[in-house]
Amino acid sequence: MKSQKSHSLRTIPLLAAALALSATAAHAREKKAPPVKPANQYAAFDQHPNEKLTIAAEPCTDPKDCDFFRLPYIEHGFIPIRIVFTNDGDTALTLDDVRIQLITSDNTVVPAATDDDLNRRLFTTGGVRGTPVPLPAPLPPIHIHRQQVDKKITQDDDDFGFSGTVVNAHSTLAGYLFYDVRGLDAPPLKDASIYVKEIWTMDRKKELFSYTIPLNKWLATQPH
Structure with a gap:
């Protein structure tokens, strides 16, 4: 007993x-991300009336404002930025080849982070021994590390990233991307912009002009 x-x-x-x-x-x-609005209802956007497309960028620099994420990306040097595409035209657009870059005040080009980039920063691999690859004696074997992306990263991508690469006619598509600002001058978004290029019509007959979204417009709305 x-x-x-x-x-x-x-x-x-x-x-x-x-x-x-x-x-x-x-x-x-x-936890849910804020509902998506048409791109021209955000503080920072670029609108091309002739192409009938508007693209907005909404950063999150305070963890309390995007606590729906499962992991502390901001505390590890990544800024999540919601990119919003609103297509007011009659033709669907494809983002299969799109490039969405953060351009800093000194023209440093920061690409959107991949899941692997996030995983390397947030999780260490020192304790993982890996798979040994035998070499001729007397050299020691080399260990190849095959680290899987943490499930919470892929879940965040599924829930808050882009659900596809097609912006249908008269619709809005949005998703969060992450930008590595560690090592950049503070504040990293001052005088920075989001640069978007290589947007095509679905029939691949026309490439749209590039878009530049100045983030100072967003900064101007933030409390000081």
Whole structure:
């Protein structure tokens, strides 16, 4: 009887921890990004009336403003920026070849981070030994590290990234991209812009002009 009671008491903290983790996961799943608005309703956007396309950029530099993410990207040097495409034309557009870059005040070009980029920054691999590749003696084997992208990164991409690469006629498509600002002069978004190029019509007959979205317009709306 005494042994059973002791075992039960030891189980309580483990059960509580499991329930806490389950509640945290459920809470993360319930969190939603703000509803998407037409691009011209954001502070920072570029509109080409002749092409009937507007593109907006909405950064998040305060973790409290984008606490729906499962991981602390901002604290690790990445700024999430929501890119919004609103197509008011009658022709669908494809983003298959699109490039969406952060251009800093000194013209440094920062591409959008990949899932692998995020994973390398947020998770260390020092403890992973990897797969040994034998070499002729007496050299030691080389270990190839095959680290999978953390599930929370892929879940955030599924929930908050782009759901596709087609901007249908008279519709809006949006998603979050992440930009590595570690090592850039502070504040990194001052006098910076989002540069978007290589947008095509679905029939590939026409490439749209490039778009430049000045982020100072967004900064002007932020509390100082």
